[in-house]
Amino acid sequence: MELFDKLSQGEALIESAILVQINFGSNNRSQHSSGASSTQDEHEFKELVRSAGAITSTLITGSRASPDSRYFVGTGKADEIKTAVKQHDADVVIFDHSLSPAQERNLERLFECRVLDRTALILDIFAQRAQSHEGKLQVELAQLKHMSTRLVRGWTHLERQKGGIGMRGPGETQLETDRRLLSIRIKQINKRLDKVNKQREQGRQLRQKTEIPTVSLVGYTNAGKSTLFNKITGSGVYAADQLFATLDPTLRRVNLPDQQSIVLADTVGFIRDLPHDLVAAFRATLQETIEADLILHVIDSSDENRDFFREQVNNVIQELGAEDVQQVEVMNKIDLTEQEPHVEEGHNGLPARVWLSSLTGEGLEALSETIAAIFAKNTFRGKLRLHPALARLRAQLYEDEAVVSESISDKGEYLLDVVIQQRRFDTMLGKEELTLEQVQ
């Protein structure tokens, strides 16, 4: 009866999955390196599968020099997986890697069961989580693109009606249609996305006109961004112990202690090795990140791999062209550690790191004050045009880590984007006894 209720609510059956993870012998994946350990990879892979709503029957690991063109794994390993499928009566085999359409097809024929790769798995999670119109369109587009190379399949054709991982979203009806219909649908979605982008652009321009600074919560999946967002805004944005609980950036206007307003944006969590197609598909969703005045980089401080995650997120920020945006690290979940809530200052006299707990709320006030301080008048932020003779001042600004970006004018002047405490800046200028030209 319970099962029937579940089905009638449109929820998929819980599936049993065989997981496959192959180590290709790269050094930075070894157990004791500072990078992602294999145990960590394993944990994350299982979490992803759990988020997709499947149960891990068993995880099969192995190592190879390079992928086999036919089965991705060697024939011996392929037989091992096949046996496991039979033994566990598995519904699906999920690879923590990208598979070519041909490999996927060969494996499905061999196992007589559905085979998914990492991209399809992540897409499936996205499909379940997408909330907004744009998010749904983005996911459908990415799914259709992924699917268009995999239209001709033997086994899945029959299985598709049943639903399950990788089968949600546009799957059921689209597989029966041909490539032509698929491309029509892709065009349609692109058109709608264009429209959504225009609307987004209008909203952004409006915010710029009113000069409300935008603050983005960015971070690895499960770091606690949505929990923090909810705590700050008092709104009920979905937060759950699942990867990708949030897909769409959610914007809220927030009043700071000193009467200033900011727009706070919650964003989708980053993840290691996000398939490249997806980075492109979600660029629009993460646009807010790029255009923010301040990035709050949320980090699960209780996680032993926090440094690795931090690096991963900073890589993605760079990929999105947002590395010049000022960043404050939010060291979250201190309730799970020995840390007391506190603010760490950077060299430029501005806060660099706030230790807090989004769950208990300790340290939250300090964060609000920190954000307020950054946008308050006592912070100098702007572009400077420095004559080449002012190289010493320039060096000092660099020493203080106050320079966000730099270019050189035709006349050889330094054009600097600077963020620094006003008082500290005044002291520096005092020493130079020179006037500067402030651009802007």
Ligand SMILES: Nc1nc2c(ncn2[C@@H]2O[C@H](COP(=O)(O)OP(=O)(O)OP(=O)(O)O)[C@@H](O)[C@H]2O)c(=O)[nH]1
């Ligand atoms: N103990 C503790 N748990 C926290 C804290 N903040 C968040 N969590 C938990 O961490 C889990 C993930 O939180 P979310 O806010 O959904 O994380 P997220 O960064 O938005 O994740 P994605 O949307 O998947 O990117 C939830 O179970 C939260 O309850 C905290 O300060 N302390």
Ligand SMILES: [Mg+2]
């Ligand atoms: Mg979230």
